[in-house]
Amino acid sequence: MTKAKRKRLIYNLITFALVIGAYFIIQNMIAEKTISRLLKGLLVPICAWIVMAVSLNLVIGFSGELSLGHAGFMCIGAYTGTIVSGWLLAAYDMQDTTLRLVLAIVSGGIVAGVFGALIGIPVLRLRGDYLAIVTLAFGEIIRNLVKWLYVGTKDGELCFSFLNKDMPKGVKMLVDGAQGTKEKIISTFPAGVILVLVTLLIVLNLVNSRAGRAIQATRDNRIAAESMGISVTKYKMMAFVTAAVLAGMAGALFGLNSTTVEPKQFSFNQSINVLVFVVLGGLGNVLGSVISAVFLTVLPEVLREFSDYRMLAYAVVLILVMIFTNNPLIRSFVDRLISPVRALFHRKKDTMPGGDLQ
Amino acid sequence: MKKLIALLFALTLVLTACAASAEDVITLKIAHIGPTTGAAALYGLATLHGAEVAVDEINAAGGKYQIELINEDDEHNVEKVINAYNAALDAGAQMILGTTTSKPCEAAGAQGNADRVFFLTPSASSTAVIEDKDNVFQVCFTDPNQGSASAQYIAGHQLGTKIAVIYNNADVYSIGIRDTFVEEAATLGLEIVSEETFTDETTDFTVQVGKAQEAGAEIVFLPMYYTPASLILKTAADKNYKPIFFGVDGMDGILSVEGFDTSLAEGVMLLTPFVATSEDEKVKSFVAKYQEKYNETPIQFAADAYDGVYILVAAAEKAGITSDMAYDEVCDLMIEAMLNIEVEGLTGSMTWDESGAVTKTPMAATIVNGVYVFED
Structure with a gap:
């Protein structure tokens, strides 16, 4: 095993170990009832935001394209998930919520993926910042379209209408235009954690594979990559569609964690919010995305004690974190702290651990 | 000498403890949830301030009930309102005065229905707020x-x-x-x-x-x-x-x-249902206190929340709520009590049915010279 490979393996193992470790600690806290209601209520949203951040990192960090409409895919996933779950219950009387959740998440991912492909095919052939512009528009279009969508079930059949609420009598609404979705809560924390693990598995495997190296090559130097015979569009598509699928899955998980979600929640601001997770965690740093998604979702809630000054405090903390994580002095200090741990994994003791960073 | 002081001190402690138990003061923990920041902050602050005026009055009067008001911000956001709701329960809230706006109230009310938490919303007026839920009651009209x-x-x-x-x-x-x-x-x-x-x-x-x-x-x-x-x-x-x-x-x-x-x-x-320039004695007193404390004229939302606090106290009295009851125990007692009370508030005389909707007479006002005037 080469040094680089081992380093990567360790990094991936740490990522998985952290997620699984956190899961068991929290499950233990739930069992012992030492967890606060606030934190417990945040668990599923945190999982959804982790998946969002990691998948966006795949586009921004690894394929080097800027996507500003990630919340749009999440929106598609949330709505698809709600409709599928409601339909399964009405048409097949499927009382098993776990199965319904899994099917909802999978279909949310598929539909979002189809939309991702539709956008990616024309746009990723272009050079420049076109993807940013198109995805920005896409997010807003989706949000405005679902405002006009009405879906309900009656006698086990789905009823659709668009623009006008034209529904038969006695219909059970699933999607009610601007009022958003209506469904029972079926998302669970274990399901969220499994989705996070699946996401990590997919993303880490993809970026460490041959395709992943090709994706990163197109980011680093498009011309050089093309001259090596790499199809830039194909590999950028691969990253973009994968990210869309994962965002759709996160959306379904998120949408089914609330009795109602409204289109407003998937606005441009939300896409930027996810972008902040990615940038704070570090471009191309999967573990960083996970940590920053957790940190930035929990932070505003922990700051509740500051009441009105909460968002101000949030911004200050954000800036401080940005400054500190980029400070070479602090970086080398942290490096020295963890170097004994790192040394354990190195076969050759004579190489200075972390030395290359100074 | 030291012993004497210690003895005196102990005696005072015993006396105060006796006094407290003799009066049998019940402390209600009420959580106000509303958008105190963001685009809808005007409403959330109005309901918060209105509630605070009522709480001050009740606590100052020193009756059977004392109120501890907890405030949580929901940013008028369906996702955040669940966090605000959970934070309120973490803080020991027994019942909720909120939430101020409709869509968040729909989400939090549904969660509260599952957890058995009593909601009285001052101003969330959509039908979805009370639909399919027995735990949510309104002070205002439904849309x-x-x-x-x-x-x-x-x-x-x-x-x-x-x-x-x-x-x-x-x-x-x-x-x-x-x-x-x-x-x-x-x-x-x-x-x-x-x-x-x-x-x-x-x-x-x-x-x-x-x-x-x-x-x-x-x-x-x-x-x-x-x-x-x-x-x-x-x-x-x-x-x-x-x-x-x-x-x-x-x-x-x-x-x-x-x-x-x-x-x-x-x-x-x-x-x-509320005009700040009304000649009604209760309204005059409320407006005066509100203006003194917050230096602004109260809007209808503030009056709704003010009434809300009195409604909660009236229902709690009817239901026999005590300080140590948990929210789920409180919920069913309060639901029962709400159906059997009539409250005379700033916004009219109110009664409730099982749907959670309020019954009171509608009134309209006209803006004349920068103030609301009732037309008959």
Whole structure:
């Protein structure tokens, strides 16, 4: 095993170990009832935001394209998930919520993926910042379209209408235009954690594979990559569609964690919010995305004690974190702290651990 | 000497403990949840302040009940409201006064229904707030009630027959009122001559106002919050179009919009159960206390929340709630008690049925010289 490979393996193992470790600690806290209601209520949203951040990192960090409409895919996933779950219950009387959740998440991912492909095919052939512009528009279009969508079930059949609420009598609404979705809560924390693990598995495997190296090559130097015979569009598509699928899955998980979600929640601001997770965690740093998604979702809630000054405090903390994580002095200090741990994994003791960073 | 002091100290402690138990003071932990920051902060702060005035009164009176008010911010956001709700329960809340706005209340109320938490919302008025939930009660009218009440008021006072409606079709509140207004207007022989829509992002109302003007509407019905309403009034003034503008409770607050020329709101009518300039003794006292504490005139939302606190206390008394009861125990007792109380508040005399909707008489006010005046 080469040094680089081992380093990567360790990094991936740490990522998985952290997620699984956190899961068991929290499950233990739930069992012992030492967890606060606030934190417990945040668990599923945190999982959804982790998946969002990691998948966006795949586009921004690894394929080097800027996507500003990630919340749009999440929106598609949330709505698809709600409709599928409601339909399964009405048409097949499927009382098993776990199965319904899994099917909802999978279909949310598929539909979002189809939309991702539709956008990616024309746009990723272009050079420049076109993807940013198109995805920005896409997010807003989706949000405005679902405002006009009405879906309900009656006698086990789905009823659709668009623009006008034209529904038969006695219909059970699933999607009610601007009022958003209506469904029972079926998302669970274990399901969220499994989705996070699946996401990590997919993303880490993809970026460490041959395709992943090709994706990163197109980011680093498009011309050089093309001259090596790499199809830039194909590999950028691969990253973009994968990210869309994962965002759709996160959306379904998120949408089914609330009795109602409204289109407003998937606005441009939300896409930027996810972008902040990615940038704070570090471009191309999967573990960083996970940590920053957790940190930035929990932070505003922990700051509740500051009441009105909460968002101000949030911004200050954000800036401080940005400054500190980029400070070479602090970086080398942290490096020295963890170097004994790192040394354990190195076969050759004579190489200075972390030395290359100074 | 030291021993003597210690003895005296111990004695005082015992005495105070006795005094407390003799009076048998019950502390209710009530959580107010509403948007105290963000776009809808005006409403959340109004309900918070209104509730605080009531709590101060009750605590100062030193009766059987003392209230500990907890406040959590929901940012008028469906995702954040669950966090606010959980934080309130973490803080030991026994019941919830909230949430202020409709959509968040729908989400939090559903969660509360599963967890058995009692909600009394001062101002969340959509039907979805109380639909399929036995734990949520309202102080204000539900939206459909406001729409039909507005139509009845317009027809009853013969304000005009040609009506234009401008509404926000991305907002539950706006759509809900519009639907019942149009329905009731048809049965009352009022003619809807123009119907225009807008969304949250709309900032230019030239088309909507122009259509109403072209159609020759005498009354423009505005079932919306005050921010778009202020823009519509501005646009109409620019076009020299002067119909009667008729709003609902969301219009309340239009006089405090920053940078808005309040003279444009002259003659605007709105359906509201509360007018700060009323001669009623209770209202006068409330307004005086509110102005002294927050240096602003209370809006209807504040009055709703003020009433809300008194309703909670009345229901708690009826239900026999004690300090040490947990929220789930409180919930069922409160639901039972709500059906059997009648509260005389600032916003009228109120009773409730099992749906959670309130019964009280609708009233409309006109803005004259920058203040609300009741018309009879």
